[in-house]
Amino acid sequence: MGSTVAAILQSISLVANLQQTATNGLSNLGTFKAPTFPDFLSGPLQNGFPWGPRTAARTNPYENSPTTGVVRSYDLTISRGYIAPDGVNKSVILINNQFPGPTLEANWGDTFSIKVNNQITGPKEGTALHCLLQRNTPWYDGVPSVQQCPIAPGKSLRYEFKADLFGSSWYHSHYSAQYAGGAFGALIIHGPHENIFYDVDVGPVLLTDWYHEEYFELVKQVVSTNRAPPFSDNNLINGKMDFDCSTIPAGGPACTPNAGISKFNFTSGKTHRLRLINAGAEGIQRFSIDNHTMKVIAQDYVPVRPFDTKVVTLGIGQRTDVIVKANLPSDSAVFMRSNIPQRCSTATQPLALAAIYYEKANRTKTPKSNPQTYDDSKCGNDDLTISKPLFPFPALPNAATTLNLDITFGPNATGINLWYMNNVSFRANFDAPIFLLAAAGNTSYPYSPQWAVNNFGSNSSVRLIIRNRIGANHPMHLHGHNFFVLAEGQGEWDGKITNYPSTTRRDVQIVQGSKDKDTPGYLVLQYDTDNPGVWPFHCHIAWHVSAGLYVNLLEQPELIKKKNVPQTIVQTCRDWSEYSGREVVEQIDSGL
Numbered sequence: 001m002g003s004t005v006a007a008i009l010q011s012i013s014l015v016a017n018l019q020q021t022a023t024n025g026l027s028n029l030g031t032f033k034a035p036t037f038p039d040f041l042s043g044p045l046q047n048g049f050p051w052g053p054r055t056a057a058r059t060n061p062y063e064n065s066p067t068t069g070v071v072r073s074y075d076l077t078i079s080r081g082y083i084a085p086d087g088v089n090k091s092v093i094l095i096n097n098q099f100p101g102p103t104l105e106a107n108w109g110d111t112f113s114i115k116v117n118n119q120i121t122g123p124k125e126g127t128a129l130h131c132l133l134q135r136n137t138p139w140y141d142g143v144p145s146v147q148q149c150p151i152a153p154g155k156s157l158r159y160e161f162k163a164d165l166f167g168s169s170w171y172h173s174h175y176s177a178q179y180a181g182g183a184f185g186a187l188i189i190h191g192p193h194e195n196i197f198y199d200v201d202v203g204p205v206l207l208t209d210w211y212h213e214e215y216f217e218l219v220k221q222v223v224s225t226n227r228a229p230p231f232s233d234n235n236l237i238n239g240k241m242d243f244d245c246s247t248i249p250a251g252g253p254a255c256t257p258n259a260g261i262s263k264f265n266f267t268s269g270k271t272h273r274l275r276l277i278n279a280g281a282e283g284i285q286r287f288s289i290d291n292h293t294m295k296v297i298a299q300d301y302v303p304v305r306p307f308d309t310k311v312v313t314l315g316i317g318q319r320t321d322v323i324v325k326a327n328l329p330s331d332s333a334v335f336m337r338s339n340i341p342q343r344c345s346t347a348t349q350p351l352a353l354a355a356i357y358y359e360k361a362n363r364t365k366t367p368k369s370n371p372q373t374y375d376d377s378k379c380g381n382d383d384l385t386i387s388k389p390l391f392p393f394p395a396l397p398n399a400a401t402t403l404n405l406d407i408t409f410g411p412n413a414t415g416i417n418l419w420y421m422n423n424v425s426f427r428a429n430f431d432a433p434i435f436l437l438a439a440a441g442n443t444s445y446p447y448s449p450q451w452a453v454n455n456f457g458s459n460s461s462v463r464l465i466i467r468n469r470i471g472a473n474h475p476m477h478l479h480g481h482n483f484f485v486l487a488e489g490q491g492e493w494d495g496k497i498t499n500y501p502s503t504t505r506r507d508v509q510i511v512q513g514s515k516d517k518d519t520p521g522y523l524v525l526q527y528d529t530d531n532p533g534v535w536p537f538h539c540h541i542a543w544h545v546s547a548g549l550y551v552n553l554l555e556q557p558e559l560i561k562k563k564n565v566p567q568t569i570v571q572t573c574r575d576w577s578e579y580s581g582r583e584v585v586e587q588i589d590s591g592l
Contacts, residue, residue, distance in 0.1 A: 008366070024085060040190040043110070055192050057194065057390045066108060072105065073115075076095050085236055088243055094183075099239050100238065103203065110189075112162075116157050125175065127173050129174075135480075135531050138435060169186075171186075177542035180218070180542045186204030196323065201273045205274050223546060226417050237261070240354070264354060266326040278319075280316055283344075289356065290371055296387075298320070301482060307386050309382070315508060326358065333366075333368075380512040402463040404465045407419070430576060430585070430591060438534055463526045464525045467521070468514055469514055476510070478527065483509075484525065484527065488511065491519050529555035531555070546592070
């Protein structure tokens with residue numbers, strides 16, 4: 001057990017030495033002032049709900065999402081600032097002067113209107129915003145070099161898209177590894193849960209590994225040297241944790257001990273919904289609550305048949321909604337824990353703690369609860385057999401086309417080790433977004449193999465068979481779709497589909513590392529090409545995608561040409577061209 005965690009567990013009280021503004025800016029997450037969330041926001045109702053008679057169990061959200069006519073407007077300013085989430089003062093990227101950024105909400109069927117203002121200085125950087133599948137609005141996917149040019153310093157872009165799915169997620173910058181520096185926040189789309197009852201929606205529980213060095217310096221380490229991957233310095237729950245300041249070297253950053261951990265309210269006898277989100281840079285998270293069992297009700301944007309568990313595993317980008325019955329006496333206090341397994345990830349201080357206080361507990365006193373025991377041997381998600389969608393989405397037994405993707409790691413022409421899929425390490429061209437080229441009829445990129453474009457033409461469905469030849473695990477994320485997870489494991493896929501026809505669906509799934517050189521990790525995914533666009537498919541570990549572990553999947557190019565792309569998207573490229581024509585853009589990584 002690390003000295004930081006030992007100090008917390010041995011302390012008598014949990015009174016923080018730093019004010020919330022010093023640790024998290026204007027955010028109130030992790031405090032007793034953090035809001036709980038309603039079943040839905042105000043607006044027109046049909047049959048008592050914004051989404052009308054639609055249900056989680058009987059409605060296909062991809063074919064029958066509501067349209068409420070309500071617009072939820074947000075104004076987000078991205079800037080640089082100094083905070084100390086664990087007591088170590090450092091430069092970060094803030095959204096509206098908050099870390100984590102503000103929680104965005106809508107009802108299923110509403111329209112988001114999110115204005116993003118780039119006010120990053122010291123130095124200046126581009127930015128962008130990614131958060132939803134973007135069915136029918138592919139230009140708002142928010143990936144520089146793919147759907148748009150970066151938002152130039154001093155400029156803005158308004159993203160407008162329908163909340164056509166419901167559940168828990170997050171939004172984040174997709175410019176370099178910028179979100180690892182703080183540019184992210186939670187996103188909640190309220191929707192039906194007709195067979196799931198709870199009393200309190202606690203809201204987002206953001207789990208993030210944390211680095212004391214600035215994100216761009218870490219990117220330099222990854223792509224400019226052949227040093228080992230960076231180890232995170234700490235692990236945070238809703239942006240808070242303590243740190244052992246005695247470990248800071250002489251001349252290091254200012255450090256305040258006992259900065260303060262996150263605190264949550266529970267009410268005895270009530271059932272609470274928690275929206276777990278791994279918004280970190282590298283580490284797998286094992287989440288648990290002492291003396292409580294959790295019931296899983298959703299994974300990513302997919303409601304699932306409820307099942308009980310003591311621990312939830314989340315790779316980077318994954319979300320899991322759980323409900324927890326507060327079944328202890330009213331004066332109880334327990335720890336919430338999230339641990340980064342050190343055999344799977346690189347963490348110096350892997351355990352994050354937060355305190356849960358029942359209504360009659362002493363809210364300054366340290367809980368004296370014991371951790372859950374669980375199997376920590378697998379560097380991957382829980383077994384697929386326990387995860388079944390509430391609404392059945394049978395995958396076709398055979399896809400129209402199949403792409404095999406081999407993940408490898410090795411030196412480029414200059415001797416720097418990078419990640420590859422099918423022997424290509426991706427590198428962005430911020431000046432030439434691939435989707436905009438496709439919309440103009442240009443889908444041939446013979447001189448840019450580093451763009452890693454796989455054109456599936458008019459094929460109706462795609463199967464991806466990923467073989468991971470390296471021992472490291474990768475949380476693989478597909479934009480534009482939820483996919484079927486047909487199978488995963490180590491070795492070679494035997495062709496059998498797990499849980500067919502009620503196959504697991506998500507938008508992030510971990511592919512395990514190889515067992516040895518002859519036993520790769522494998523992951524088999526499938527999706528229907530019903531969302532014309534150019535969709536990134538990448539590892540969600542920040543340092544891996546920075547080092548090129550990324551491909552683009554182009555679907556239905558003839559239909560893309562019929563899209564009416566907003567001029568605001570085209571304007572980002574004019575603005576970026578003007579900025580990059582007078583300023584040096586230091587793109588040292590893949591750009592994403």
